[in-house]
């Protein structure tokens with residue numbers, strides 16, 4: 105955590121959120137086909153600018169214009185593997201942050217191997233649920249995020265835990281994928297990769313809590329989450345944050 109612990113300096117996530125809104129980072133998403141709309145809408149609500157192509161002819165042009173990249177393996181096929189490799193080449197050359205979400209790698213050994221190979225290419229952060237996380241070995245320089253009821257964000261021997269969120273997040277497909285994209289947006293505006301990743305998880309978790317106040321189930325939770333991401337302010341974050349580390 106920057107310059108002390110959460111109790112000493114609780115305003116840094118709000119400062120990062122304000123920078124996301126002001127700078128409007130471009131986040132290019134190699135996103136699974138199931139949740140592209142939610143992820144694009146979530147990034148837009150937050151204040152970032154999403155793009156989504158996975159065409160091998162175009163992906164490098166999009167990555168060259170991006171401030172950060174998120175690579176999600178949820179609907180992997182031959183062409184997407186190739187597009188991911190091309191996009192990561194650009195991210196590495198331009199030294200922009202990129203986030204790996206090894207979605208469903210616990211279902212498929214070839215996908216788990218591909219995820220492990222991508223980890224050797226040093227993403228800025230890995231974001232995975234517990235089943236996915238348990239299969240992978242995370243290199244030292246990669247921020248490791250294991251999500252669930254409590255999110256654990258580990259880097260350089262230190263772990264920040266964020267206990268915000270709502271059980272309705274597990275009832276809407278794509279909240280995990282959205283979390284990877286939100287992390288990418290925060291990494292684009294702050295060089296402290298550990299703090300930026302934790303701030304992203306906190307902001308999404310607090311937005312989910314605010315959304316749950318008005319939702320009557322998963323259907324109404326999804327649009328309420330977009331509204332909450334757009335409306336979230338420093339007061340909400342300070343009042344609700346459950347951060348340790």
Ligand SMILES: Nc1ncnc2c1ncn2[C@@H]1O[C@H](COP(=O)(O)OP(=O)(O)O)[C@@H](O)[C@H]1O
Nearest residue numbers: 233251252253255269270271273274279280283
């Ligand atoms: N029961 C829960 N209570 C609070 N937050 C949750 C809960 N389940 C999931 N989340 C949140 O939902 C998001 C997705 O996490 P997770 O369900 O672990 O990923 P995935 O959707 O990839 O399986 C994270 O932001 C996590 O904090």
Ligand SMILES: Cc1ncsc1CCOP(=O)(O)O
Nearest residue numbers: 136138178277278279280281
């Ligand atoms: C259902 C499904 N199948 C392939 S990707 C995907 C979406 C996974 O979304 P999340 O892990 O964020 O709930």
Ligand SMILES: [Mg+2]
Nearest residue numbers: 207208280281
């Ligand atoms: Mg997932």
